[in-house]
Amino acid sequence: MDILIAILIYGSIKSIILALMALGFALVYGISRIPNFAHGALYIINGFIVWSFLSKLGLPYFLSIVLAIIAIGVIGAMIYQFILIRVRGMAISEIIASYAIGLAILEGLRWGGFKGMTYTLPTFIQGSIFIAGVPVSLHRIVVLICGAGLVGFLWLFTHYTRIGLALRGMAQDERAALMLGIDSDRMAVVAMAFGAMLAGLAAVLLLPLGNIVVEEGYKVLILAIAVCVVGGLGSWMGAVLAAFLIGFAQILTEVYLGTHFVMVVALLAIIITLILRPSGLFGRQKELEERV
Amino acid sequence: MKANHEQRRKERLDRGIKVRSDGIYALMSWRELCYLFFPRLVLIVGMLILPLLVPIYWQKVVSYVCIYALLTLSFDFLAHFVGLVSLGGAFFIGTGGYIAAILNTSFGLPPLLTIPVATILGAFICTLLLIPCLPLRGVYFAIVTLMYPLLLTRVIEALAIFGGTDGIVGVTSFTNHYFIIIMLLFFLFGLRRLVNQDLGLVLRAVKDNDQAVRASGISITYYKTIAVFIASAMGCLGGAYLAHIFGWAGLSSFGLDFSILPIAATVIGGAGTLVGPVLGAFILVPLNEWLRDFGTFRILLYALILLAFIIFRSEGIMVYGQRKYHQFEKWVKV
Secondary structure: OHHHHHHHHHHHHHHHHHHHHHHHHHHHHHHHOOOOOOHHHHHHHHHHHHHHHHHOOOOOHHHHHHHHHHHHHHHHHHHHHHOHHHHOOOHHHHHHHHHHHHHHHHHHHHHOOOOOOOOEOOOOOOOEEEEOOEEEEHHHHHHHHHHHHHHHHHHHHHHHOHHHHHHHHHHHOHHHHHHOOOOHHHHHHHHHHHHHHHHHHHHHHHHHHOEOOOHHHHHHHHHHHHHHHHHOOOOHHHHHHHHHHHHHHHHHHHHHOOHHHHHHHHHHHHHHHHHHOOOOOOOOOOHHHHEO | OOOOOOOEEEEEEEOHHHHHOOOHHHHHOHHHHHHHHHHHHHHHHHHHHHHHHOOHHHHHHHHHHHHHHHHHHHHHHHHHHHOOOOOOHHHHHHHHHHHHHHHHHHOOOOHHHHHHHHHHHHHHHHHHHHHHHOOEOHHHHHHHHHHHHHHHHHHHHHHOOOOHHHOEEOOOOOOOHHHHHHHHHHHHHHHHHHOOOHHHHHHHHHHHOHHHHHHOOOOHHHHHHHHHHHHHHHHHHHHHHHHHHHOEEOHHHHOOHHHHHHHHHHHHHOOOOOHHHHHHHHHHHHHHHHOHHHOOHHHHHHHHHHHHHHHHOOOOHHHHHHHHHHEEEEEEEO
16 A cells, blocks of 8 residues: 555656656747757756856855746757757758757766766755655655646646747647747747746756756656657647656556666657657647658 | 949859760760769779778778768668658667677677678668658657667666676677778669669659659558668668677667767768768768767767758758869859
8 A cells, every 4th residue: 555655656746757857848849840859958057057056156046046047048049049040940950950959068068077976956945754654855845846836837828928829829830820920930939948948947846856967968858758759749738648657657667667667668658659659649640740 | 232233143054074974975085984983983992092091090990980981871871862860870780789799609600690690680670670660750750760779778778688788798809991891882882873773763752752652552661661671781780890890799889979970970971962971971980089088078079060060051061072073153143
């Protein structure tokens, strides 16, 4: 009985973590159709920005988080404005260009000496509580609440604000959106900035659980892709549902098969979903666009 | 706008000698024959005398260059003649390498037997695994192929098969630069010929409009399978040879290097020219080797080079060179 409750609690936490990692990727792809392979790099670089503000400049924790998220938003917007805009619409060039950006950032960080186990962020709240006899650290509870809040906020944002509605309009039909006076490039910049900020937010919430290491960037990218592919590329609610599916699948494998198989689950999920149903479990089927 | 500011534009015209040497009449003049043969001879002779020119340490690099060139060639062939963008060069290299290593250490076959067997068998395995993904298009196929090598790495690690994280050690050492150079030349000129034959015509049609090919009653899956088999055979050949150079096959055979460098080389060399990617590999791999002391700086560097080329000069060196060789430019008034 205990193990079931533990699986339930940690599965939910893991799922929210995955959803946090994936939301930025899903947002950018959903709106501008750019598979942002630099997502993991943005995630990690934000961790290092917060760390520098905190440890080098000695700013308060909360302030450095806010500043770092603004900075990462600007970085994301600049990446789109100066680089990705030139390859927009060429699917493969987009992948290669964004992947090259991610690679340059991550390997640049590694070259710059940001490696090893010395970089950590403090948790928001120390200590842990017992839920039905299962110990859970308070920071994980914060992650759970923030994640759920963020998903709710995004839903409200995209349904009730002008920018949010414009973003959704672009995602649904770019030409119609253009006819209604929505500047598609501006919106794509906004989307990319938001995507980067979501990646940054996820980093701020999740990195205190472990060390800031460059390898994490690649892992986050793969997990984000897994969640988005299973949920259907471009479908945000699909991504959230898929996060729960993969999160619980990973927890179950961790408990019954061993930690080695956790990544295998994510990778297998990508491959099997793409082979059987490329538009994902919850995406709209666009048969002719994705397979012959 | 003042009238004295004349507007001009550049006009490109084919050189006369290019037009003359297009047809069979080229055979009647030495000049035209030379015009046709000069670039090819430079390539072939250059490659054949390369091992004699370079110092001892760089001898090994010649082999690496050829392996990467094979991989790049297979990427270019799949991406620009069949329309399948495969980001999984490491998948081919790893499969070929592991098969060669297993055949050599467990069954005691000599390298001259393991390499061909690994090539064919590896190509079979890769093709079998990729067949379910063949209907996928664009981004979806690219993501799937990117995930395959990662998945195999994790599976080998988790199940601790094939030597687990240690890899397979004790593979017979075998280094023969001429072997791989000749294989590279064979595949390069073979593919150049292939893409202009009937088979290549169908493949290029599949790339441009697969529905039209289907409507003509041709099975596109069958043709894509053949193309994937050829491409993965090239990759597996490189992998098998690499395993024999290192005397080892391990998880790093599935490393990202083998997936990224071919793409970078293709973008730099000139996509869709087949020769260009080989040229790109000949530029990037020595650079990579030369910067080895700088650690991960080299990955940063070639990510930046790749980025610069894809944004500012997406045509690549070879296309540029071909244009300069075949055409001249002049300014004309608009």
